[in-house]
Amino acid sequence: MAYRVGIVGVGPVGDRIYRVLKERSFPIEGRPVVMATRERTETLADEEVLVREVSEELFEGLDVVLFAGREGAKGASVQWGKVATDAGAWVIDNGSDFRMTEGYSLIVPEVNMDAVTPASKHICSPNCSTIQMVVAIAPIHRAVGIKRIVVSTYQATSGWGQAAMEEFDQQVQQYAAGEEIQWDPGIFDKPIVFDCLPRIDAFLEDGYTKEEMKMVDETRKIMGAPGMRITATTVRVPVVVGHSEAINLELEAPLSRKEALEILRDPAQSPGVTVIDDTENKKYPTQADCVLDQYKDNVLVGRVREDVSVENGLNLWCVSDNLRKGAATNTVQIAQGLVERGLL
Ligand SMILES: NC(=O)c1ccc[n+]([C@@H]2O[C@H](COP(=O)([O-])OP(=O)(O)OC[C@H]3O[C@@H](n4cnc5c(N)ncnc54)[C@H](OP(=O)(O)O)[C@@H]3O)[C@@H](O)[C@H]2O)c1
Structure with missing residues (x-):
């Protein structure tokens, strides 16, 4: 067929x-x-x-x-x-x-x-930043339940389409040629070439951006958890492809780093997740990894650790190709x- x-x-x-x-x-x-x-x-x-x-x-x-x-x-x-x-x-x-x-x-x-x-x-x-987050955290939610999510993102220029990628590329060329950096305030508020811009999409009246509220609302809808407490800060960074996210979870029950890694490393419990978390050998995933052939459709997870500041807290870092899995x-x-x- x-x-x-x-x-x-x-x-x-x-x-x-x-x-x-x-x-x-x-x-x-x-x-x-x-x-x-x-x-x-x-x-x-x-x-x-x-x-x-x-x-x-x-x-x-x-x-x-x-x-x-x-x-x-x-x-x-x-x-x-x-x-x-x-x-x-x-x-x-x-x-x-x-x-x-x-x-x-x-x-x-x-x-x-x-x-x-x-x-x-x-x-x-869903939005690219929502997709990679829910792939990474749904297995933890299924295992012990998530009460609250605090997420900060580091998002590539390609997340805003072809014109944004071209603007970034132009600024890199201008810098390499020793020229003054030009930019279009219609795309980014400031040059993106050596900076991180904490605004993605329009500001809302309460000070959040639309991108941040997409992460809140969409995650609740996908996870079937309308009351889940979620807050986000979304940031554009000078990367062409690949978004990273620092995610802090408050869980319903204790989960150690070891137990969390066991869940995330099990393909039956965590489909679409690849763990790169080896502190001894300084291995963790970055945006440069997520576009590699072996990882390009997966969500890479690393830096898994218990949160020392709150009961039943867990931190993790996740990375994915925003144009592909996102x-x-x-x-x-x-x-x-x-x-x-x-x-x-
Ligand atoms: N970039 C990401 O990481 C990402 C992730 C998740 C979701 N999305 C969403 O995916 C969509 C595409 O993203 P993109 O980054 O590829 O955008 P893009 O670079 O702006 O490309 C948009 C494409 O849509 C076409 N188009 C626009 N309005 C149209 C209309 N009314 N009828 C028919 N075609 C129309 C344009 O046609 P012309 O070429 O003829 O102008 C262009 O080819 C957006 O809705 C975006 O929000 C993007």
Whole structure:
């Protein structure tokens, strides 16, 4: 059985979706129908691909459409999500527009694939920083229960799309050429090249940013824990690909470093997690590791230790490729999950 697949959006996430579908040999009938705001040829996953201007007719006959467009009223899933589901396709959406809307499932396959039902064919994939955190902490939650999460993130420029990656690259070139650093305050508030910027997405009235509240709200929805206490500080750092997170957990019961590592090292209890935690040999995961072939679809966990400041506290560090597990791989895994469950 093969499926007719559409992709909307050809930024870094659309590119990785095209690539991951190929790598995983997802059964596609013909070639994917690739759409963006205007027609042209693009190189995706090292292949010349015809990109079509998105239109209603292109959704006809598609079985599943993976959305990697921009968000908001003029964005891809608001404009075309319903067109796709009305045409009979499943939608798997990287954007944030419908993640918290009732009736739309929000899925990380390692954690809550069972929340998918045929009642809603529009499935949302969470924010990149949420995905890697829930993959790392869901096994601990299942084992002993989590009462409170305090998370700080260190997020790559690619998390804000192609334009942000290019701006960072330009600043690196300017620095190397001994030129004054230029930047577009529409993307980053300050030059990102030798700095860390503690604002991702818009500020809200209470001083949090939208990115921080995505981590709070989405984590509660995915983990089925509406009352879980969560607070986040999200920071953009001068890295191209890969997000890191320092996570502090307050647990319902004691869990030693040894017990936590046993849980996280067990693939049956902790699918998608790879532990790199060897203090003797100074081994821990970093953003440079998460893009390596052997790790690129996993969440790397290290620096696991009991929190000395609170009862039943645990600290850990996690790293993942925001464009792959944080976006493209997660959506392709959801599509694979639909096939496995006979829903597609
Ligand atoms: N980057 C990450 O780490 C990450 C992680 C998780 C989720 N996401 C989400 O994934 C989505 C894509 O991210 P990205 O970084 O690849 O973004 P990007 O670099 O801005 O690329 C967006 C793509 O979407 C297309 N597009 C925009 N509006 C459209 C519309 N109304 N109809 C059809 N196509 C439209 C654009 O078309 P043109 O090329 O023709 O302009 C472009 O190809 C975003 O919603 C983002 O929030 C990103």
